[in-house]
Amino acid sequence: xxxxxxxxxxxxxxxxxxxxxxxxxxxxxxxxxxxxxxxxxxxxxxxxxxxxxxxxxxxxxxxxxxxxxxxxxxxxxxxxxxxxxxxxxxxxxxxxxxxxxxxxxxxxxxxxxxxxxxxxxxxxxxxxxxxxxxxxxxxxxxxxxxxxxxxxxxxxxxxxxxxxxxxxxxxxxxxxxxxxxxxxxxxxxxxxxxxxxxxxxxxxxxxxxxxxxxxxxxxxxxxxxxxxxxxxxxxxxxxxxxxxxxxxxxxxxxxxxxxxxxxxxxxxxxxxxxxxxxxxxxxxxxxxxxxxxxxxxxxxxx
Amino acid sequence: xxxxxxxxxxxxxxxxxxxxxxxxxxxxxxxxxxxxxxxxxxxxxxxxxxxxxxxxxxxxxxxxxxxxxxxxxxxxxxxxxxxxxxxxxxxxxxxxxxxxxxxxxxxxxxxxxxxxxxxxxxxxxxxxxxxxxxxxxxxxxxxxxxxxxxxxxxxxxxxxxxxxxxxxxxxxxxxxxxxxxxxxxxxxxxxxxxxxxxxxxxxxxxxxxxxxxxxxxxxxxxxxxxxxxxxxxxxxxxxxxxxxxxxxxxxxxxxxxxxxx
Numbered sequence: 001x002x003x004x005x006x007x008x009x010x011x012x013x014x015x016x017x018x019x020x021x022x023x024x025x026x027x028x029x030x031x032x033x034x035x036x037x038x039x040x041x042x043x044x045x046x047x048x049x050x051x052x053x054x055x056x057x058x059x060x061x062x063x064x065x066x067x068x069x070x071x072x073x074x075x076x077x078x079x080x081x082x083x084x085x086x087x088x089x090x091x092x093x094x095x096x097x098x099x100x101x102x103x104x105x106x107x108x109x110x111x112x113x114x115x116x117x118x119x120x121x122x123x124x125x126x127x128x129x130x131x132x133x134x135x136x137x138x139x140x141x142x143x144x145x146x147x148x149x150x151x152x153x154x155x156x157x158x159x160x161x162x163x164x165x166x167x168x169x170x171x172x173x174x175x176x177x178x179x180x181x182x183x184x185x186x187x188x189x190x191x192x193x194x195x196x197x198x199x200x201x202x203x204x205x206x207x208x209x210x211x212x213x214x215x216x217x218x219x220x221x222x223x224x225x226x227x228x229x230x231x232x233x234x235x236x237x238x239x240x241x242x243x244x245x246x247x248x249x250x251x252x253x254x255x256x257x258x259x260x261x262x263x264x265x266x267x268x269x270x271x272x273x274x275x276x277x278x279x280x281x282x283x284x285x286x287x288x289x290x291x292x293x294x295x296x297x298x299x300x301x302x
Numbered sequence: 303x304x305x306x307x308x309x310x311x312x313x314x315x316x317x318x319x320x321x322x323x324x325x326x327x328x329x330x331x332x333x334x335x336x337x338x339x340x341x342x343x344x345x346x347x348x349x350x351x352x353x354x355x356x357x358x359x360x361x362x363x364x365x366x367x368x369x370x371x372x373x374x375x376x377x378x379x380x381x382x383x384x385x386x387x388x389x390x391x392x393x394x395x396x397x398x399x400x401x402x403x404x405x406x407x408x409x410x411x412x413x414x415x416x417x418x419x420x421x422x423x424x425x426x427x428x429x430x431x432x433x434x435x436x437x438x439x440x441x442x443x444x445x446x447x448x449x450x451x452x453x454x455x456x457x458x459x460x461x462x463x464x465x466x467x468x469x470x471x472x473x474x475x476x477x478x479x480x481x482x483x484x485x486x487x488x489x490x491x492x493x494x495x496x497x498x499x500x501x502x503x504x505x506x507x508x509x510x511x512x513x514x515x516x517x518x519x520x521x522x523x524x525x526x527x528x529x530x531x532x533x534x535x536x537x538x539x540x541x542x543x544x545x546x547x548x549x550x551x552x553x554x555x556x557x558x559x560x561x562x563x
Contacts, residue, residue, distance in 0.1 A: 182401070184401035185403065185404075187359065187362070187397065188397065188401040188402075188466075191359060191394065192390065192391070192394070192413060192417060192466065192470060193387050193388065193414065193417055193418070194414075194417045195387055198417060202413070203403055203413075207403075207404055
């Protein structure tokens with residue numbers, strides 16, 4: 001700080017050098033902002049295009065009759081209620097079979113496995129399970145549930161097959177949601193004399209519940225939209241609204257597929273209407289989940 | 303009536319190893335009931351490791367192995383069959399970073415007693431009030447017990463954590479640098495709480511601040527790891543006034559006069 005004169009000159013010099021360096025940095029900042037922003041704009045456009053087009057093509061078909069009626073005139077007219085009901089049944093059964101097992105497995109992996117070799121093996125197995133093409137699940141489901149367990153072509157066999165598709169998603173998202181919680185939370189509970197299990201079900205799981213539910217909804221949405229796993233295990237070209245889980249049934253994605261691939265049936269209205277109903281159902285479910293989650297999160301952190 | 307003082311720790315040749323590496327070695331000390339013991343020393347000297355032995359929190363995380371004997375009121379807490387869950391109800395802990403549960407203030411305090419099986423509302427109510435009073439937080443939160451604990455300020459959160467630990471009526475309270483993230487006013491409030499609490503319970507506090515050790519503790523233990531090749535150990539334990547005025551060990555003197563650490 002002593003000699004003022006040399007201090008006088010140096011700042012101007014470095015100031016000049018710095019400002020051109022800063023300008024270069026700012027240019028890069030602008031470029032990064034532009035590129036990432038453009039990518040976002042592209043994604044938003046695609047999303048809006050998909051939704052917009054489905055709504056544009058499908059909205060005209062939506063009516064009371066279309067949603068709550070049955071197909072008529074060799075499926076060229078009428079509604080899609082049997083397919084909607086079939087999909088609702090499938091989602092319910094899939095949830096029933098996959099959520100308890102999947103969430104419990106996720107809890108085990110995150111809280112109790114302590115990185116044992118068995119847990120590492122499980123991770124690999126679950127990652128592989130998530131990578132299996134869904135048509136293979138269909139084949140397995142047919143062999144295991146339809147034939148070996150004798151459920152034949154039924155909602156039960158389809159629900160079990162879809163549960164297998166959903167399991168890895170539920171397990172992984174549960175485990176991730178639990179692992180995100182700070183270790184201090186668990187320590188606080190253990191230090192108060194709570195057992196590990198009490199810590200898990202009173203503190204850890206309730207805190208991670210929003211994340212767990214998000215994963216569950218994601219998995220179930222995927223199950224609701226799958227066609228291949230139900231192809232061999234009980235989905236029907238045409239069936240009445242199901243009254244028991246032992247019957248085959250229609251389902252929205254498969255209905256969409258057959259409607260779109262029957263050259264003799266000129267029914268684009270039904271195709272786009274079905275697409276809109278399927279997308280709408282899934283959107284409503286995720287919107288409800290998101291609302292509940294954000295309300296809960298606000299309660300948690302604010 | 304002669305009441306036997308509970309909350310006495312005796313450590314006999316205690317060593318802690320993580321995997322193959324020995325972290326702390328040959329600790330012998332006596333922790334007297336209803337007093338404050340401060341553990342001081344530079345970072346990495348094993349203060350926190352030693353503290354976590356006293357409520358067996360080392361059991362839960364990592365692969366810490368404890369050898370030697372740690373007696374609480376004459377009973378070896380590492381003995382087979384001694385339950386760490388029961389131990390932790392007698393030996394509470396307050397952590398460096400306040401870690402309230404993401405629930406209401408009331409639920410935070412009631413969690414420990416509920417774990418112990420207290421169910422009656424009136425009983426829980428009185429435990430909650432009593433614990434908050436002892437942690438000097440009652441007046442600030444009595445009208446908002448249903449508020450989420452995470453809405454409190456940092457200093458209030460830490461006092462909440464103290465109240466939560468007190469709610470299980472422990473005989474010993476372990477504090478691991480409880481004020482290191484707090485402003486001076488909050489620190490002062492916690493220090494005066496400590497002085498109040500020691501009338502009834504034993505407190506072991508790890509601190510980086512020698513001033514804090516001097517202000518709150520009756521006895522101070524100085525720990526040191528002299529080189530990375532050797533485990534840390536206890537250099538000296540003495541009444542706080544004596545340790546800071548005329549330390550017996552030259553290494554203690556170097557540390558408290560600020561020559562290293």
